[in-house]
Amino acid sequence: MTKKINAVQFGLGPIGQLCAKTILQKHSGRINLVGAVDIDPSKVGKDIGELVGVGSTGIIVENNIKSIVKKHKVNLVFHTTTSFMEDVKEQIIDLIKLKLNVVSSTEELFFPWFRNRQIAEEIDLLAKKFKVRVLGTGVNPGFVMDVLPSVLTQVCTEVKKIRVERVVNASKRRLPLQLKIGAGLKVGDFKAKKATGKFGHIGLVESLQFLAYILNIQLDEIKEELNPIVTKRNLKTEYLTIQKGRVAGIHHTAIGFKNGQDVITLDLKMYVGDHKDYDAVYIDGEPPIKMKVLNGIFGDVATVGSLINSAYLIFNAKPGLITMADIGLPHGFLRQRQ
């Protein structure tokens, strides 16, 4: 909180819109939103406040950030476009060259040194050159399956194994999320989608690799599995009707091995049904720890929470491609009631 933040919202999908709305409604005293960018012609030219439903702000959505940077002193971008490093690489490089710090919801950016090492190193070098920080964060990856379990081990004199479970009931979530988890698909279509390699929860292996890094273990092997959860009865959401035998969602796991032992297990279920959400961390260690977040952590709001709260903290870190391990103790803010 040492710096006044002048920010641009880059990408106005559901998360980007919620981020802009939250900044305007709840963080305007600390974050000065000076611009918003999207390539969607139906959004460009509109007032960002009107677009997100908080009334006129005078900030007009543009289709390119360069004109905003010419008019305003910007030092940070909330980057919320897509999940994959290859797709965001050029965007992020452009932002760095404009000397902008970047806080991004791109899942693969959370810990990209394994699956996207070359791009990661390129971004890191460039960020150092232009003296800005680039951080990937959110709720998952960014919190429930990586940062939170890391912090829970603070009190352990020994950690033998760690298991993290996240169960999300997608029934009341937005349509894009229901589609993202394959809800309503035939099992065969699920398999075809899975074969593209761009389906399922993005970032699970990145969470695993962050945990291995922070807990200081060299994994020998990672096994990732993505399976459909098939419904045994007809299901209905606001948007979809899912027949018995069709896909209700995903069961996605990533397991890290050391000397033949499964030392880190991440187990994620996101599906439509009537089950309860929860997050859980089980540490087999001294002392053993069983932590549960009852009713889970609601994803969209929490992703925006991570983005905004991390923005305050990234100036603690040295320039470069940084992680949630580099910004100090993560935290939010208590509202100052008047």
Next chain:
Amino acid sequence: MTKKINAVQFGLGPIGQLCAKTILQKHSGRINLVGAVDIDPSKVGKDIGELVGVGSTGIIVENNIKSIVKKHKVNLVFHTTTSFMEDVKEQIIDLIKLKLNVVSSTEELFFPWFRNRQIAEEIDLLAKKFKVRVLGTGVNPGFVMDVLPSVLTQVCTEVKKIRVERVVNASKRRLPLQLKIGAGLKVGDFKAKKATGKFGHIGLVESLQFLAYILNIQLDEIKEELNPIVTKRNLKTEYLTIQKGRVAGIHHTAIGFKNGQDVITLDLKMYVGDHKDYDAVYIDGEPPIKMKVLNGIFGDVATVGSLINSAYLIFNAKPGLITMADIGLPHGFLRQRQ
């Protein structure tokens, strides 16, 4: 984990002994224990390994650290003596002057700028002068009622109130702990002890002040209450028999207010009985969060975990009197299985 740690265990009460034992058994590859200090004549002259039950080490307990520092290159001290700043002040000043970094279980040292501002500033200045770090940590204060709730707010776009509960069943804990919470006392004697101001859980207000600091709120007022939990039936532990109507333990609360609103509540119960241990954090915010650690976090081991794991991280911080907000993302280590 950038530095090789050459450590001395300073203070060999239950926590100090467990700390030395844990270092020798589980962290000897990373922490080189070169000495141990206590003033108790029954411990001085003994082999520390034999004292803590892990066999001979050749490290003999001394009654003064100066002779150890002359013989060995020491850069860190695990300081586990007493709870109060006034009592440890001279010890810590001596350690600083020997150019030793200090990780301490002294509860009041966790966040001493309010109740012990003058001593805190003196220690801070001196630590800066001698270029060492002084940190107070443990399980409580140091984790369950301060660090953990802080981290949980990372995903909140807004925090209105926060409530932390810790319930400890003292039945199976060591005798000093049972006595510390007044188990077996008559209610009148409890009140007399309370009047000394040195009874109850030490560090609760320090946890509250850390939380207020990290969540960036200026509290107007703090209300602290300490009451006996009186047993309605006869209780028996390994060490004590507690008659009906006598004190089974403490109910200790600290509440922080802002504009007449209770914004942070810490509620601690430690007593003998047949209840279950748990820790819980309730965040009234967006999203709301209900976190529970089932069966709680076992205090003694967890305090040692915090001490040892923080020792690896304090070199991340600049010299001075530091807090758990200054050492990066707190975490432990996964055991490297062979």
